[in-house]
Amino acid sequence: MAARFSTALRTLSLPRPAASLLQPTIAQQARRSFQTSKTLRDAVVATPVVATRRPVGAFRGTLFGFLLGSVLAGGGLYYYVIDEYKVSNELLTEDIYALQAAVQRIEGYVKSLESEVKTKK
Template identity: 35%
Template sequence: MFRVRIPAASAPSSFRQLSTTAVRREEVVGTVGAVPVKRPVGGFRGGILGFLFGFSAASALSIYYLQQETKVASGLLLASVEELQQGTGKITSHLDRLQTVEKELAALKAGSAVKDDVTKVRGEMKKVYDGLHLELLDLRAHVWGVEQDLQKVVKTESIRI
């Protein structure tokens, strides 16, 4: 319990006890007319209006910030897409060149001689060369025989004359 001193005009004793219990003390206070209740200017309505204004301002700023972030992100995305398109174009051109080279290589393989073919042609050429060499030797032998016959004829003619 607490003791509080109250002025003598309102209480019979100089000390009055305060307690936290629900004891009701009835004191009659005299009033001379109605006391107007003063409300703060704006009161409850001012609080709501302030809240709404703050919420609107925060919403507007956050929307602006989100729009700016979206604009930046869209720009970055667009740049990435353009870069991807350029890369895809380069890859496509490289693939086209590779296909062209593969076609040319296949054509060269089809038209080129294989080692077996070269060996076969070399053997045939050797046979042809040997055959020509034999014919050349035969021709020389024949020409030599003709020369011998011609010399015999010339000798016999010179002897007869």
């Protein structure tokens, strides 16, 4: 029975040459050549329009970088100096007020001493 089944399968299966028509052999693949149609060869490929920019040269880039750095450093220095000026001005004002208070105390002592001297004479 198994022998009959395998014989029946052999008769129902496709013959070997028909299967080779579906897949070309290596020799057939090697014979194929590159072909294009005339319309594909004559087709014009449109390139996108690119806006032309002038490249930044080394000299202009260096000069621009130097000026930008100088301006930033100068601005930072300006704000630093202004801040230091305000701090020193406040300290100086406090010192002047302290000196004024000390002078007024000494003046009060001197007046009290003069009044004592006049009363003793």
